[in-house]
Amino acid sequence: xxxxxxxxxxxxxxxxxxxxxxxxxxxxxxxxxxxxxxxxxxxxxxxxxxxxxxxxxxxxxxxxxxxxxxxxxxxxxxxxxxxxxxxxxxxxxxxxxxxxxxxxxxxxxxxxxxxxxxxxxxxxxxxxxxxxxxxxxxxxxxxxxxxxxxxxxxxxxxxxxxxxxxxxxxxxxxxxxxxxxxxxxxxxxxxxxxxxxxxxxxxxxxxxxxxxxxxxxxxxxxxxxxxxxxxxxxxxxxxxxxxxxxxxxxxxxxxxxxxxxxxxxxxxxxxxxxxxxxxxxxxxxxxxxxx
Amino acid sequence: xxxxxxxxxxxxxxxxxxxxxxxxxxxxxxxxxxxxxxxxxxxxxxxxxxxxxxxxxxxxxxxxxxxxxxxxxxxxxxxxxxxxxxxxxxxxxxxxxxxxxxxxxxxxxxxxxxxxxxxxxxxxxxxxxxxxxxxxxxxxxxxxxxxxxxxxxxxxxxxxxxxxxxxxxxxxxxxxxxxxxxxxxxxxxxxxxxxxxxxxxxxxxxxxxxxxxxxxxxxxxxxxxxxxxxxxxxxxxxxxx
Numbered sequence: 001x002x003x004x005x006x007x008x009x010x011x012x013x014x015x016x017x018x019x020x021x022x023x024x025x026x027x028x029x030x031x032x033x034x035x036x037x038x039x040x041x042x043x044x045x046x047x048x049x050x051x052x053x054x055x056x057x058x059x060x061x062x063x064x065x066x067x068x069x070x071x072x073x074x075x076x077x078x079x080x081x082x083x084x085x086x087x088x089x090x091x092x093x094x095x096x097x098x099x100x101x102x103x104x105x106x107x108x109x110x111x112x113x114x115x116x117x118x119x120x121x122x123x124x125x126x127x128x129x130x131x132x133x134x135x136x137x138x139x140x141x142x143x144x145x146x147x148x149x150x151x152x153x154x155x156x157x158x159x160x161x162x163x164x165x166x167x168x169x170x171x172x173x174x175x176x177x178x179x180x181x182x183x184x185x186x187x188x189x190x191x192x193x194x195x196x197x198x199x200x201x202x203x204x205x206x207x208x209x210x211x212x213x214x215x216x217x218x219x220x221x222x223x224x225x226x227x228x229x230x231x232x233x234x235x236x237x238x239x240x241x242x243x244x245x246x247x248x249x250x251x252x253x254x255x256x257x258x259x260x261x262x263x264x265x266x267x268x269x270x271x272x273x274x275x276x277x278x279x280x281x282x283x284x285x286x287x288x289x290x291x
Numbered sequence: 292x293x294x295x296x297x298x299x300x301x302x303x304x305x306x307x308x309x310x311x312x313x314x315x316x317x318x319x320x321x322x323x324x325x326x327x328x329x330x331x332x333x334x335x336x337x338x339x340x341x342x343x344x345x346x347x348x349x350x351x352x353x354x355x356x357x358x359x360x361x362x363x364x365x366x367x368x369x370x371x372x373x374x375x376x377x378x379x380x381x382x383x384x385x386x387x388x389x390x391x392x393x394x395x396x397x398x399x400x401x402x403x404x405x406x407x408x409x410x411x412x413x414x415x416x417x418x419x420x421x422x423x424x425x426x427x428x429x430x431x432x433x434x435x436x437x438x439x440x441x442x443x444x445x446x447x448x449x450x451x452x453x454x455x456x457x458x459x460x461x462x463x464x465x466x467x468x469x470x471x472x473x474x475x476x477x478x479x480x481x482x483x484x485x486x487x488x489x490x491x492x493x494x495x496x497x498x499x500x501x502x503x504x505x506x507x508x509x510x511x512x513x514x515x516x517x518x519x520x521x522x523x524x525x526x527x528x529x530x531x532x
Contacts, residue, residue, distance in 0.1 A: 005522045007508040017501050025518045031503035
């Protein structure tokens with residue numbers, strides 16, 4: 001049956017329609033292809049970065065920018081600090097402070113080092129709940145406290161502490177970045193369960209997930225893991241995260257649930273060779289940093 | 292003088308009896324072929340006789356249909372040898388037909404309001420059906436829902452009390468049913484409805500397309516709920532945040 005939808009005529013909308021065209025769901029005209037080429041991110045847009053960015057990193061920044069900072073970045077390497085800096089760079093360039101980064105202790109240090117190389121003057125606060133010292137502690141210009149301070153630019157908190165510290169009550173958070181969270185429940189609590197109170201303050205949610213977390217145990221036996229090894233069951237971390245956090249009100253999962261759900265049947269019915277890389281952008285999952 | 296309401300109530304009484312025609316024995320409450328063969332006629336007789344028995348008037352349209360039905364079963368009034376409740380003995384089929392042709396009423400019928408059945412296109416794949424109450428029509432409209440079409444469409448059809456219309460969402464699974472409904476119950480329609488249904492019929496053969504149009508990107512989704520949901524519930528929602 002036919003439905004008509006009118007969209008804003010912008011390059012980023014054109015690029016997202018290109019994603020839909022890549023899975024065979026819509027035919028687009030040359031006008032839209034040309035529109036998609038406008039306003040593409042280049043190195044000159046990112047003066048804060050000390051080294052050149054690869055094409056894939058630029059594509060990643062473009063991907064996130066086109067989604068207003070909301071998306072899942074799938075990483076092939078678990079501890080690639082520069083990749084995180086790339087992602088963070090976009091968020092910062094948009095001047096969307098303050099920023100909440102949800103990451104475990106050892107990754108927090110890596111993030112802080114990356115941030116310092118680009119923005120030495122940003123005030124960073126690490127919230128450690130009851131594990132923090134009684135008085136605020138200053139380590140390398142980072143304030144460690146039990147409760148979030150009110151005038152910082154970047155906040156760090158461990159996933160497990162989200163239940164103890166309701167950071168959004170004290171600080172207006174504009175961005176949430178989640179780094180390698182094995183339990184999305186903690187993230188869901190802050191971005192979805194409290195939506196009524198804080199949704200207007202959180203402008204974006206960026207989740208960084210390692211490919212390893214999206215692959216079933218049986219498939220990890222392969223020495224080389226690729227996008228085609230992603231487990232498409234509805235328990236899949238990447239797909240669940242992308243919709244529960246980024247599109248909690250969407251009914252799109254109705255079509256996507258399960259390994260044998262709508263995606264595969266659609267591909268079979270239309271005689272399309274499965275191309276899971278092409279499907280990832282539809283799920284707001286960025287595929288460019290997986291190789 | 293025998294009035295139409297008397298015949299109506301008497302025929303309803305007859306329809307509640309079980310009759311063994313071969314023996315011309317009438318036995319209340321026992322099994323057997325019903326002399327009023329049509330279930331729809333029996334229901335009509337029951338509904339109207341319950342109204343007239345408590346002193347309510349018939350409408351002119353109800354009276355017209357009642358005359359047709361009573362005339363159709365005129366022979367029952369003389370074939371069935373039993374004690375009439377309301378009529379004197381010796382009523383003949385000819386007398387019943389004559390009363391139906393020139394009826395006398397216990398209470399003069401009130402004028403029926405003539406509301407033509409009508410269907411209008413509301414936009415966004417929705418049709419509005421306007422009709423006076425008819426169990427047949429309402430049941431057909433209710434049956435236009437189909438659980439294969441996804442969660443959002445389970446809300447259709449619904450009855451809008453303010454405008455007294457049934458709102459139906461048309462999709463590939465109920466298109467044929469919708470067209471049959473319009474034809475069978477003689478709903479009046481205009482060019483917009485014709486154009487909409489024609490577009491629907493052609494949708495399955497066309498690809499979905501996106502084109503630049505002035506200040507917007509115009510997307511026509513053809514038979515593709517995935518694309519439609521993605522556009523409206525993901526893309527546009529994200530843009531509005």
